[in-house]
Amino acid sequence: MDELDELKQAFFEEAEEQLSDLEAQLAALAESPADAASLNGAFRSVHSIKGGATLVGFARIADFAHAVESLLHRMRSQQLAVDTAVVALLLGSRDLLHDLVRAASTGADLADGAEAIFVRQIDSYAGRPILSQNPAPSPQRLVRLQLMPAADYLARGGDPRRLFAELRRHGALSVVVDTSALPPLEALDPGAMHLRWTMALETAATVAQLRDVFAAQARADEYEIVDCGSPAAAAPDSSIAVSSADVQVSAAVVDPDAAEPPPAKGDKDMSAVSPSERDTAAIAVEDAIAPIVSSIRVDLDRMDKLVNLVGELVISQAMLAEQLHALPTGQFPQLARGIEELSRHARDLQEGVMAMRAQPVQSLFSRVPRLLRELSQHTGKRLQLVSSGEDTEIDKTVIEHLHDPITHMIRNAVDHGIELPEARVTRGKPPVGTIRLVARQAGGRIIIEIADDGRGIDRDRLRARAVEAGLIAQDRQMSEEETDNLIFLPGLSTAAAVSSISGRGVGMDIVRRNIQRLGGRVMIRSTPGQGAAFYMSLPLTLAVLDGMVIRVGGETYIVPLANVVESLRPLAKDVHTLVGGGDVLSVRGEYVPLAHIGGMFGVSGAVRDPTDGLVMLVETDDGGRIGLVVDEIVGQQQVVIKSLETNYRAISGVAGATILGNGRVALIVDVSGLRARMGGQAYAPMAEAGARAQREQR
Amino acid sequence: MRTQTAKRRNRTARKTSKATRALRVILAADETDVIALKRRLEAAVAKDRHLAIDAGAVAALTTAGVQVLLAAAASAEARHVQFRLAAGGPAMIDAFGELGLADTIASWLEPAENSRVDDAAEA
Numbered sequence: 001m002d003e004l005d006e007l008k009q010a011f012f013e014e015a016e017e018q019l020s021d022l023e024a025q026l027a028a029l030a031e032s033p034a035d036a037a038s039l040n041g042a043f044r045s046v047h048s049i050k051g052g053a054t055l056v057g058f059a060r061i062a063d064f065a066h067a068v069e070s071l072l073h074r075m076r077s078q079q080l081a082v083d084t085a086v087v088a089l090l091l092g093s094r095d096l097l098h099d100l101v102r103a104a105s106t107g108a109d110l111a112d113g114a115e116a117i118f119v120r121q122i123d124s125y126a127g128r129p130i131l132s133q134n135p136a137p138s139p140q141r142l143v144r145l146q147l148m149p150a151a152d153y154l155a156r157g158g159d160p161r162r163l164f165a166e167l168r169r170h171g172a173l174s175v176v177v178d179t180s181a182l183p184p185l186e187a188l189d190p191g192a193m194h195l196r197w198t199m200a201l202e203t204a205a206t207v208a209q210l211r212d213v214f215a216a217q218a219r220a221d222e223y224e225i226v227d228c229g230s231p232a233a234a235a236p237d238s239s240i241a242v243s244s245a246d247v248q249v250s251a252a253v254v255d256p257d258a259a260e261p262p263p264a265k266g267d268k269d270m271s272a273v274s275p276s277e278r279d280t281a282a283i284a285v286e287d288a289i290a291p292i293v294s295s296i297r298v299d300l301d302r303m304d305k306l307v308n309l310v311g312e313l314v315i316s317q318a319m320l321a322e323q324l325h326a327l328p329t330g331q332f333p334q335l336a337r338g339i340e341e342l343s344r345h346a347r348d349l350q351e352g353v354m355a356m357r358a359q360p361v362q363s364l365f366s367r368v369p370r371l372l373r374e375l376s377q378h379t380g381k382r383l384q385l386v387s388s389g390e391d392t393e394i395d396k397t398v399i400e401h402l403h404d405p406i407t408h409m410i411r412n413a414v415d416h417g418i419e420l421p422e423a424r425v426t427r428g429k430p431p432v433g434t435i436r437l438v439a440r441q442a443g444g445r446i447i448i449e450i451a452d453d454g455r456g457i458d459r460d461r462l463r464a465r466a467v468e469a470g471l472i473a474q475d476r477q478m479s480e481e482e483t484d485n486l487i488f489l490p491g492l493s494t495a496a497a498v499s500s501i502s503g504r505g506v507g508m509d510i511v512r513r514n515i516q517r518l519g520g521r522v523m524i525r526s527t528p529g530q531g532a533a534f535y536m537s538l539p540l541t542l543a544v545l546d547g548m549v550i551r552v553g554g555e556t557y558i559v560p561l562a563n564v565v566e567s568l569r570p571l572a573k574d575v576h577t578l579v580g581g582g583d584v585l586s587v588r589g590e591y592v593p594l595a596h597i598g599g600m601f602g603v604s605g606a607v608r609d610p611t612d613g614l615v616m617l618v619e620t621d622d623g624g625r626i627g628l629v630v631d632e633i634v635g636q637q638q639v640v641i642k643s644l645e646t647n648y649r650a651i652s653g654v655a656g657a658t659i660l661g662n663g664r665v666a667l668i669v670d671v672s673g674l675r676a677r678m679g680g681q682a683y684a685p686m687a688e689a690g691a692r693a694q695r696e697q698r
Numbered sequence: 699m700r701t702q703t704a705k706r707r708n709r710t711a712r713k714t715s716k717a718t719r720a721l722r723v724i725l726a727a728d729e730t731d732v733i734a735l736k737r738r739l740e741a742a743v744a745k746d747r748h749l750a751i752d753a754g755a756v757a758a759l760t761t762a763g764v765q766v767l768l769a770a771a772a773s774a775e776a777r778h779v780q781f782r783l784a785a786g787g788p789a790m791i792d793a794f795g796e797l798g799l800a801d802t803i804a805s806w807l808e809p810a811e812n813s814r815v816d817d818a819a820e821a
Contacts (some may be wrong), residue, residue, distance in 0.1 A: 004731050057730030057760055154762055161761060161796045175798030182765065185740055185773040190732035190762050197798060 004056065010297055011052040012105045015061075017363075018045040019098050024366035026090050030373065033082035042090070043072045049097060051157030055191060061100045064115045066162060066216075068093045071122045073216055080125060089125070091370060093118050140171075143210060145199040146224040153193040158217055160197060166213045171203030300396075303357060307543045310346075310353045311640035317346045318661035354540065358393035361439045361448070364402055365390050368437060371407060375414045382421050382432040383414065389439035394446045397542050398518050402448070405511040409450045409534050410435060412508065417454030417532055427529065429453065436533075445520075446540060451533035457526040459483045477589060484524040484532075488512040516619075519545060519562050537562075545641050545658075547668065549634040550616065552597045553606035556666040557630075558639055558658060563671045565617040565625065567633055570610050582678070585615055585627050592617060594627045595674050600653065601667075607631050620672045628669070641668065653677045720748035722784060725756050732762040739770040749774055751806070754785030759793045768799070771806065783807045 022045040028038040050065035068090065074080040096118055102108070145167070149158055167173050178196040182188070201210070207227050214223045320339050324332070365387050372383045418424075418433035425431050436451040459480065466472045466486045478486075490509040515522050520538035539546065539562075547558035574586040575594070583594040594615065598606020607613035607629065615627040639658035644651060644667075655670035723742045729735050742749055751767070774781035783806035794803040 002733075004733050054760075057728075057732070057758075059730070059758065059760070154760075159761060161793065164796055175796075177798035179768055179772075182769055182772065184776065185736065185743060185766070185769040188736060188766065188769045190736045190766050193761075194765055195761075195768075195797070 008056045008104075009299070011056050011058075012101065013297060014052055015049050015097075015101045018048050019094060019101065020363045020366060021045045022094050022097075023091070023370060024362070026087055026094060027366065027369035027373075029082060029090075030084065030087045031369070033087075036076075039072065039076055039082065043069065043076055046072060046097075047157065049101075051155060054157045054159055055155050058100075058104050060115075061097065061104060062157060062159070063162070064093075064100060064119070065097060065157075067115075067119050067122050068097065070216060071125055073212075074125065077212075086125060089118070089121050093122070140202060140204050142228040143201045143203055143205075143207065144226040144228055145201055145210070145214075147197040147199070147214075147218065147222065148224075149193040149196070149218065149222050151189075151192040151194075153218070153222065155191055158193070160195070163213070163217045164197075164199075166217075167199070167201055167210070170205040170210065170213070171201050174200045298356075303353075307353050307357065310350050311543060311642075314346050314350055314640055315659040315661075317342050319659075319663045322661040322663075350544075354395070354543065355393070357395050357397075357543075358540070359396050359399055360391050360393050361399065361402075361446075362390040364399055364406060365437060365439070367403070368406070368410060368435075371410055372414070372435060375411065379414060380420060381414060381418050383418065383435060384432050385435050385437060387437040392439040392441055392446060394439075394538065394540060395542055398446075398538055401514060401518055402536075402538075405514050405536070406437075406448070406450065408508065408511045410437075413450060413452040413454065413532070413534075417452040417456070419455055441540075442537075446538045448536040448538065449533055450536075451531060453531040456528040456530055456532050457484050457487065457524070459526075459528070462486050480526075481524070484526050487524065488522070516562065518542065519560060521562050543641060545639050545668065547637055547639050547658075548616070549637050549666070550597075550628070550630040551632040551634055552601075552630050553603035555601070555603050555606075556634065556660065556664065557597065558637075558666050558668045559616060559618060559628065560655070560668065560671070561636065563618040563620075565619050567614055567616040569613075570615050572611050575610050583610065585610065587617065587627075590625070592625050592627045593675075593678060594629055595678055596629045597669070597674075598629070598631075600674070600677060618671045620675050624675065626671070626675050626678070628674075639666070639668070720750040720780065720782065720784075721745060722750045722752055724752045725790075728758045729756055729763050730758050730760050732760065732766050735763055736766045736769075739766060743770055743773045743777065743779075746777055746779060748780040748782065750782050750784040752784045753790045754787050756787045756790045759790050761793070761797065764793055764797055764799065768802070771802075781806060 022042055025038045025041040025045065028035055029042065032038070046065050046069045050062050050069055053059075053061035053065060071080070071086070071090065071093075075082055075086065080086065096115055099114070147160060147163065149160070164173060164175060176198045178198070179194075181196065182194045188194070203210070207225055210225055214225065317339070321343060324336060324339050327335075368387070369385055372385055375381070376383045413435055414433075418435075419427070419429070421431035424433065434453045436449065436453075438447075438449040438451075440447050440449075463472070463478070463483055463486065466489065467474050469489075471489050472478070472486070488508050488511070512522050515536055515538070518538055519542065520536055523535045523537070524532060525535070526532040545558070546561040548561055548564055550557050550559055568587070570585055576584050576586070576591075578584060583596075584591040585594055586592075594610060596606070596608065597603070598608070610627075610629045613629060613631045614633060616630055616633065617625055617627050619625055639660075641655075642657045642659065644654055644656050647657070651667075653670055653673040653676070654667045655673070656668045657665050658668060660666050721742055723738065725735075749770075771781040783803065786803060786807060791800075791803060794800060
């Protein structure tokens with residue numbers, strides 16, 4: 001990867017963060033239009049994106065960001081009111097910026113002119129009258145301008161061509177460039193600005209208006225504006241000399257909320273200092289006074305390699321510890337102390353490295369207010385969000401995979417759970433429905449709760465739909481919890497009408513599958529008439545797995561704890577062999593297919609009769625259950641996951657491998673893969689198999 | 699004033715020309731990668747041969763790219779070799795013009811008196 005590629009990569013990562021921040025700031029702005037901090041935050045995000053895009057040569061992104069920044073500037077300078085329409089325009093613009101960044105990162109084509117429609121709308125806002133004051137047009141005058149950009153001007157998103165184009169909109173511009181500061185080619189920093197410009201502009205625009213143009217693109221100390229009066233009165237010599245007394249802009253004007261500072265010596269027209277100047281100057285000063293954040297960006301691949309190496313270290317330490325246990329007790333006290341210390345350091349190191357991959361769930365939560373606004377508009381339901389635990393941290397990869405499940409669950413909560421305002425009032429509830437979004441850490445896992453105060457799950461209706469769809473038998477006895485869990489079956493929806501929000505039954509099964517792929521589980525608690533809550537329990541990291549260690553013959557396997565439902569020693573009367581092969585086990589009226597791991601993986605010496613060993617009931621991705629026939633359950637253990645595909649090749653029914661303390665490799669069982677190896681028996685065929693077994697029993 | 703300076707530079711280069719066959723440097727359509735552009739021009743200038751910049755295909759050039767070309771021209775002058783524009787696309791001409799460098803690019807476009815372009819040689 002060359003230098004530019006690295007810069008681009010850094011830009012993509014930073015832009016993603018800035019876009020996420022921007023969405024959160026705009027959401028806050030929609031809630032509180034007078035919130036200056038949110039408006040300033042949004043401006044900063046767009047400004048940063050513009051700067052980064054310019055630096056790496058993404059002109060399309062930079063130009064569009066500039067247009068959005070201009071709109072935000074007008075809002076910051078109180079020339080434009082913050083209302084729902086303008087926030088909606090900004091949210092749409094944010095999405096387009098996101099698309100532009102994504103297209104640049106993937107090399108995909110985004111239709112030419114995609115931004116034109118937004119730019120037209122932004123321009124229409126720019127043409128609206130200023131709220132505070134609309135000055136009368138000035139007569140034509142000559143204004144002398146100087147642009148003396150600092151070295152980091154380009155890196156900050158500055159572009160003289162864009163500035164000059166803006167100035168040309170105000171009148172006839174002549175430009176003289178000064179190249180005297182340009183270093184020799186070999187000493188040139190291509191990203192730094194080395195040129196200076198002096199300009200003469202014949203214009204009817206006021207000095208304040210021209211300051212606005214400059215201030216959106218340069219710091220106050222980078223330009224000078226001198227009003228020379230009428231062109232005829234101005235000196236005929238076009239060479240421009242600006243004395244220090246002519247400098248009207250002071251970088252001391254920084255705080256948009258502070259009272260006007262006293263005029264600096266030599267200032268001619270401090271009252272005309274524009275809010276947009278304050279924009280840029282305020283950012284510069286905020287940057288200067290902000291606490292220095294000592295952080296660096298690290299490529300994710302490097303981070304993963306480090307995580308992997310730490311995993312190796314943990315395994316080595318476990319092997320040493322096991323060797324020590326084999327030695328006579330007390331014979332090597334120093335060695336024991338050393339290994340104990342190594343163990344402690346290895347654990348600290350592992351936790352430290354895992355923490356480096358962790359990110360706050362804020363980036364997930366920040367998207368929810370906007371989602372609720374859209375859902376409210378679609379459904380006519382009044383909604384409010386109550387959230388907490390945004391600072392809770394979780395592995396970056398887990399966060400990336402949680403966005404869709406959370407969106408699905410909230411859509412379902414609003415569409416199926418929350419009632420219309422009138423219905424809520426009739427039921428003695430407040431007209432505004434509440435969605436609660438909570439993240440918290442519990443032990444080594446993260447719990448994310450999504451709850452609503454709606455009508456709760458209609459169990460009778462859910463059950464009827466499941467019977468109708470052939471997913472459960474008519475006479476099947478089910479607990480309330482089991483009935484609620486039917487919601488996760490593929491193709492099941494209780495929505496009376498299919499809508500654009502939910503109701504096609506393609507949501508919750510995907511939710512559970514995605515969560516389970518992350519090593520997590522979903523639980524439901526529903527109270528009729530009072531609401532429903534979904535709890536997602538997720539691992540802090542994907543590099544380490546909580547597993548159940550099992551023995552099959554002479555081999556050891558790991559079953560992800562997230563899949564384990566229960567284990568039992570079956571009675572002979574509960575085990576049935578089906579016609580055509582395969583065993584099922586009757587568990588409280590439900591027939592569960594049995595997977596003989598020993599037979600499937602060719603392990604010699606494994607128990608063949610389930611009653612001689614144990615059956616571990618496990619849940620597959622789509623909610624089906626199978627029973628693993630094992631010799632013995634050794635215990636629960638946290639293991640470091642090693643990719644089988646990277647180190648060997650993919651094997652159906654095996655999710656990966658780990659190295660145990662004794663140095664031996666143990667395979668991690670992929671429960672869904674195992675079921676696929678058994679012939680892809682799905683939930684309905686399982687019911688069918690159970691019914692067949694029942695017939696045989698009779 | 700700018701035009702005169704630029705013309706003087708090229709005249710100086712012509713008087714002290716070191717080679718008769720100019721090295722053609724073909725610029726790509728997208729020259730926004732200024733680091734790569736700088737490297738290519740550095741390598742070309744280091745060959746101490748007259749340079750013919752073919753920018754006919756350039757569709758995108760940033761201000762940073764303009765600076766690199768200006769610095770390359772200055773470095774060529776310092777080595778007493780010509781820096782000439784064999785072809786200039788509208789994007790390049792616009793970029794220079796908007797930045798107040800129309801005279802400069804015009805001076806680069808002047809026909810060279812003592813140089814032939816070596817089409818086969820690319821820096």
